[in-house]
Amino acid sequence: MAYAIEYIVQTLKAARQNKGLSQRALSKLAGVPQSHISKIENGAVDLRLSSLVEIARVLDLEVILVPRKSVPAVQSIVRSSRPAERMAVAQSVVTELKRLQQSLVIAMHKHSEIKEIAQLQRQVRELQRFNIALPELDTVRDANRTVQAFKDSTKGLAEIRKTLSELQNLRNAIVHTLPAVETVTSAYTLDEGDHG
Amino acid sequence: MAYAIEYIVQTLKAARQNKGLSQRALSKLAGVPQSHISKIENGAVDLRLSSLVEIARVLDLEVILVPRKSVPAVQSIVRSSRPAERMAVAQSVVTELKRLQQSLVIAMHKHSEIKEIAQLQRQVRELQRFNIALPELDTVRDANRTVQAFKDSTKGLAEIRKTLSELQNLRNAIVHTLPAVETVTSAYTLDEGDHG
DNA sequence: TTAGATGATATATAAATACACATCATCTAT
DNA sequence: ATAGATGATGTGTATTTATATATCATCTAA
Numbered sequence: 001m002a003y004a005i006e007y008i009v010q011t012l013k014a015a016r017q018n019k020g021l022s023q024r025a026l027s028k029l030a031g032v033p034q035s036h037i038s039k040i041e042n043g044a045v046d047l048r049l050s051s052l053v054e055i056a057r058v059l060d061l062e063v064i065l066v067p068r069k070s071v072p073a074v075q076s077i078v079r080s081s082r083p084a085e086r087m088a089v090a091q092s093v094v095t096e097l098k099r100l101q102q103s104l105v106i107a108m109h110k111h112s113e114i115k116e117i118a119q120l121q122r123q124v125r126e127l128q129r130f131n132i133a134l135p136e137l138d139t140v141r142d143a144n145r146t147v148q149a150f151k152d153s154t155k156g157l158a159e160i161r162k163t164l165s166e167l168q169n170l171r172n173a174i175v176h177t178l179p180a181v182e183t184v185t186s187a188y189t190l191d192e193g194d195h196g
Numbered sequence: 197m198a199y200a201i202e203y204i205v206q207t208l209k210a211a212r213q214n215k216g217l218s219q220r221a222l223s224k225l226a227g228v229p230q231s232h233i234s235k236i237e238n239g240a241v242d243l244r245l246s247s248l249v250e251i252a253r254v255l256d257l258e259v260i261l262v263p264r265k266s267v268p269a270v271q272s273i274v275r276s277s278r279p280a281e282r283m284a285v286a287q288s289v290v291t292e293l294k295r296l297q298q299s300l301v302i303a304m305h306k307h308s309e310i311k312e313i314a315q316l317q318r319q320v321r322e323l324q325r326f327n328i329a330l331p332e333l334d335t336v337r338d339a340n341r342t343v344q345a346f347k348d349s350t351k352g353l354a355e356i357r358k359t360l361s362e363l364q365n366l367r368n369a370i371v372h373t374l375p376a377v378e379t380v381t382s383a384y385t386l387d388e389g390d391h392g
Numbered sequence: 393t394t395a396g397a398t399g400a401t402a403t404a405t406a407a408a409t410a411c412a413c414a415t416c417a418t419c420t421a422t
Numbered sequence: 423a424t425a426g427a428t429g430a431t432g433t434g435t436a437t438t439t440a441t442a443t444a445t446c447a448t449c450t451a452a
Binding site for chain 1: 200204207242244245246252253256257260261262263264265266267269270271273
């Protein structure tokens with residue numbers, strides 16, 4: 001799935017969550033089956049424009065075609081229109097990161113010989129310096145679950161390594177995204193991400 | 197077809213025309229059959245998101261989901277990003293309006309007893325005061341054809357009356373559109389236009 | 393006049409969406 | 423433990439898109 005489509009899908013999902021709607025609630029509002037909402041959010045269907053417009057509408061969003069060169073400016077406006085939402089989300093993420101850090105402290109007491117856990121600690125400390133958005137919340141929650149469920153086994157360690165990798169990807173994605181508004185090498189430059 | 201979809205479709209068409217592309221040329225660029233482009237532009241199909249994104253991409257556009265309250269600001273940016281295109285289009289329209297005015301002068305010499313032609317002259321003078329965009333160019337061209345083809349007959353007069361009506365609608369649409377960016381009763385407020 | 397371009401329309405077909413409905417796995421609250 | 427909520431997944435079906443291809447009507451240039 002091309003980046004542009006993933007962005008749209010993730011924006012819809014984030015908007016739904018930000019409004020505190022379940023898929024079933026959105027289903028009723030938009031007149032789309034819940035199963036279809038699930039597929040849409042998971043990129044399992046290539047939805048029609050009419051469906052997109054209707055779902056966006058009930059989420060107080062509108063589909064706009066923007067000249068590529070204006071995308072950074074537009075995204076800046078879009079972002080600045082969500083201060084209250086962003087604060088609430090940021091707080092959730094901050095809380096979740098703290099929980100993850102605490103889980104890691106406990107895990108370090110039990111398994112100080114596992115270097116990946118120390119690495120995870122460093123990673124989390126670095127992530128705490130960023131302003132993380134909602135799509136990343138799931139990643140952090142998953143990480144917390146993994147650390148809390150960790151057992152000193154081959155499978156457990158594989159999960160830890162996977163989590164470490166995911167958090168590194170998250171960090172890299174954030175670093176890559178941060179200058180988005182200021183430069184023309186934006187993450188939203190489709191020349192990079194959409195080769196056909 | 198809901199207003200939101202029509203806006204998107206018309207934006208695609210305008211972008212194609214602004215780039216001087218035929219449907220066949222766009223077809224090759226986007227990998228979509230020309231027949232399908234025609235249907236899309238005429239609202240005969242409800243295209244899939246992937247198709248929309250691909251066609252928009254080759255037209256240097258990007259699909260963005262904008263919070264409804266930010267739409268006026270975003271549209272302002274979108275419009276301000278097209279100075280060169282708008283000048284070119286405006287010039288075409290200005291030229292066409294001049295032609296129409298000249299056609300009307302000639303028609304007045306021949307048919308000064310027909311009040312509709314005088315009305316058309318007034319209407320065209322009023323339209324010349326506005327900054328008219330591309331979608332309206334066709335209307336003006338049609339008007340010019342009608343006036344040039346005018347014959348002093350019942351059928352000819354009916355065509356003139358129709359043209360007068362169309363230009364009045366055009367004028368009204370423009371007047372209705374002008375304050376779009378400044379007020380919340382924007383033409384893009386879906387609460388008004390999309391009842392389901 | 394002919395040739396070519398343009399956009400609209402038609403036919404046939406494969407693939408996919410949208411929809412209704414059901415069910416499952418998981419989580420949370422009581 | 424049970425009930426309810428949530429999101430994911432599956433089945434069956436009607437409808438539509440997307441595609442390939444062709445053709446038509448109209449316009450324009452030579």
